[in-house]
Amino acid sequence: MSLRICIGGATGWTGKALVAGVVAAPDLALAGAVARKAAGADAGTVAGLEPLGLAVAGDVAAALKAEPTDVYIDYTHPSAVKANVLTALALGVPAVVGTSGLGAEDYAEIANAAERQGLGVVASGNFSITASLLTRFSLLAAQHVADYEIIDYAKASKPDVPSGTARELAERMGAIQKSVPGHPIDEIIGPKETRGADVGGGRVHAVRLPSYVLAVETIFGKEGERLTIRHDAGTSAGPYVAGTLLAARRVVALKGLVRGLDNLLFGPLPQ
Ligand SMILES: NC(=O)C1=CN([C@@H]2O[C@H](COP(=O)(O)OP(=O)(O)OC[C@H]3O[C@@H](n4cnc5c(N)ncnc54)[C@H](O)[C@@H]3O)[C@@H](O)[C@H]2O)C=CC1
Numbered sequence: 729m730s731l732r733i734c735i736g737g738a739t740g741w742t743g744k745a746l747v748a749g750v751v752a753a754p755d756l757a758l759a760g761a762v763a764r765k766a767a768g769a770d771a772g773t774v775a776g777l778e779p780l781g782l783a784v785a786g787d788v789a790a791a792l793k794a795e796p797t798d799v800y801i802d803y804t805h806p807s808a809v810k811a812n813v814l815t816a817l818a819l820g821v822p823a824v825v826g827t828s829g830l831g832a833e834d835y836a837e838i839a840n841a842a843e844r845q846g847l848g849v850v851a852s853g854n855f856s857i858t859a860s861l862l863t864r865f866s867l868l869a870a871q872h873v874a875d876y877e878i879i880d881y882a883k884a885s886k887p888d889v890p891s892g893t894a895r896e897l898a899e900r901m902g903a904i905q906k907s908v909p910g911h912p913i914d915e916i917i918g919p920k921e922t923r924g925a926d927v928g929g930g931r932v933h934a935v936r937l938p939s940y941v942l943a944v945e946t947i948f949g950k951e952g953e954r955l956t957i958r959h960d961a962g963t964s965a966g967p968y969v970a971g972t973l974l975a976a977r978r979v980v981a982l983k984g985l986v987r988g989l990d991n992l993l994f995g996p997l998p999q
């Protein structure tokens with residue numbers, strides 16, 4: 729039997745690519761689509777496909793109550809994602825979280841809800857395979873190099889900061905080892921903001937300019953040498969589809985939260 733998927737944010741840049749990905753996959757079926765402004769429209773039509781005979785719902789609860797659903801996928805907005813995921817869990821549906829804007833405390837709350845319900849959640853700041861390689865390489869480097877900073881580049885209109893990619897990376901790198909600034913930030917002469925923000929125990933610098941989609945750079949410094957690891961997203965949402973659908977296929981067998989697609993692709997980080 730096909731895995732029944734509901735997509736939150738089905739009319740968006742990523743959501744439309746996911747609707748097409750689900751429709752094209754022989755083992756998946758589109759059971760629901762959520763988008764406030766397109767409620768009532770055909771889910772295929774709003775994604776630029778042939779009509780699917782499935783009406784878009786105005787909110788997550790309506791979609792999950794209307795059709796039996798195995799997995800809820802969220803690509804909505806930083807202001808909506810947490811409530812959407814908690815709603816899905818409360819209705820007994822595991823979730824895959826692509827939307828950015830949540831940090832360690834939000835994920836602790838989501839992890840608790842998932843464990844209480846005995847359900848899985850997979851969240852990843854970036855579901856592209858190559859971005860997951862940046863994450864994994866950076867986590868490995870953080871095991872060996874104590875001094876690092878992250879630069880987070882995105883489009884000028886991005887509403888959240890840092891990006892989901894950079895935030896997850898900073899929090900996970902900080903859990904391995906915190907990067908202590910060589911000169912205490914409180915004692916800096918000049919505007920302290922120039923040194924970026926402390927996210928999870930490392931400095932993150934956000935650049936927001938036209939022409940970027942999303943790029944993340946981790947810079948590791950040691951006496952006499954430097955390592956830079958960088959990922960650049962292009963203008964297509966295609967790279968996020970395979971990783972998101974891999975997470976959807978795997979989340980049904982999980983209990984609790986897995987944060988980071990790299991954990992599904994490459995297993996736990998070697999100690
Ligand atoms: N983890 C990953 O690999 C990726 C994460 N993202 C993140 O996913 C999110 C969505 O990105 P895009 O697809 O570019 O956005 P978009 O703006 O193109 O689409 C957002 C969708 O969510 C809906 N929406 C907006 N506000 C809402 C609200 N308050 N409640 C319910 N639905 C709402 C819109 O109607 C639309 O369908 C962003 O946070 C972005 O950073 C995007 C691409 C990849």
Ligand SMILES: O=C(O)C1=N[C@H](C(=O)O)C[C@H](O)C1
Nearest residue numbers: 828853891892893894942961
């Ligand atoms: O807002 C976007 O567009 C993206 N956001 C994600 C993030 O916040 O990390 C990543 C994706 O590459 C595009």
